[in-house]
Amino acid sequence: MERTLSRFEKSHGRTEVEIRKRILQAIFEQRLPPGEKITEEQLATTFDVSRTVVRQAMARLAQDGILVKSPNIGSTIAAPTKKEARDILAVRRMVEPDIVRILASAPSRQDLIVRLDQHLAREDEARYTKSRGTQVGLSGEFHLLLAEMAGNRILVRLMNQLQALTCLAILLYAGRDEACPPEEHSRIVRAIAEGDHAAAEKEMLSHLRHVEQDMNLERGVDTASFTASIEWLRGHATAANEKG
Ligand SMILES: [Zn+2]
Structure with missing residues (x-):
């Protein structure tokens, strides 16, 4: 518990939305690994809020599949299976090319490009x-x-949910757990800047394919998630007891 507590800065009087954002941010920055146990008490102390507020934040994260609640284990950070990771990337391929197509066709896209370039500069600096x-x-x-x-x-x-689950899957399956290739983000931004929606869609699609390829989702046996393993063990123990 100490280990997880130290991953959040001590903060006071946060709202449900802020707590949820902080947890998502911790996942995006790989500070909360898949399978990590999280309790209401721990979060209430960390954020200095009532357990009711924490419960609301946790319920919403559970709805989005980012927290997994199990009767005997409590709440843990999701640990997507390989099949789930493939499904997450499949949804991203349906959604994200369309996002960049919309942006490349936006009349006011020069303002967007300024913000995107600033973001790319931050990625570079980091x-x-x-x-x-x-x-x-x-x-x-x-x-x-x-x-x-x-x-x-x-x-x-939807993208917050998909991005969080992708980060968790990357930690579980990627051979090298690096950030997205920088030049690919840059190519997407250039295509948006040129208003070339076909190129923007194509670049996004190939970028998402690379993200998926790095996860080696086709190889080997699907490793059951931490939570699933514990549940299986418990179920197995129960079945054995019943038989005995
Ligand atoms: Zn990326």
């Missing part, structure tokens, strides 16, 4: 000066920024 957690966090933020710019709140919520 590569030389900041921790890997910050790099990975910023590279995920690029995808969230695109969704936010498309001006659709449902899409932003």
Whole structure:
């Protein structure tokens, strides 16, 4: 518990939304690994809020599949299986090319480009000066920024969920747990700047393919998640007891 507590800065009187954002940020920066146990009590102490507020934040994260609640274990950070990781990337391939197509067709896209270029500069800077957690966090933020710019709140919520689950899957399966290749983000931004929506879609699609390839999702046996393993063990023990 100490280990997890130290991953959040001590903060006071946070709202449900802020707590949820902090937990998501911790996942984006790979400070909260898949399978990590989280309790209401621990979060209430860390954020100095009532357990009711914490419960609301945790319920919403559970709805989005980012926290997994199990009767005997409590709440743990999701540990996507390989099949789930493939499904997450499949949804991202359906959604994100469309996001960049919308942005490349936007009449006011020069303003968007200024913000995107600023973000790319932050990604670059982090590569030389900041921790890997910050790099990975910023590279995920690029995808969230695109969704936010498309001006659709449902899409932003969906992308937060998909990005968090992708980060967890990367920690579990990627051979090298690096941030997105920087030149690929840059190519996407250039295509948006040129208003070339076909190129923007193509670049995003190939970028997401690379993210998936790095996870080696086709190889080997699917490793059951931590939570699933414990549940299986418990179920197995129960079945054995019943037989005995
Ligand atoms: Zn990326």
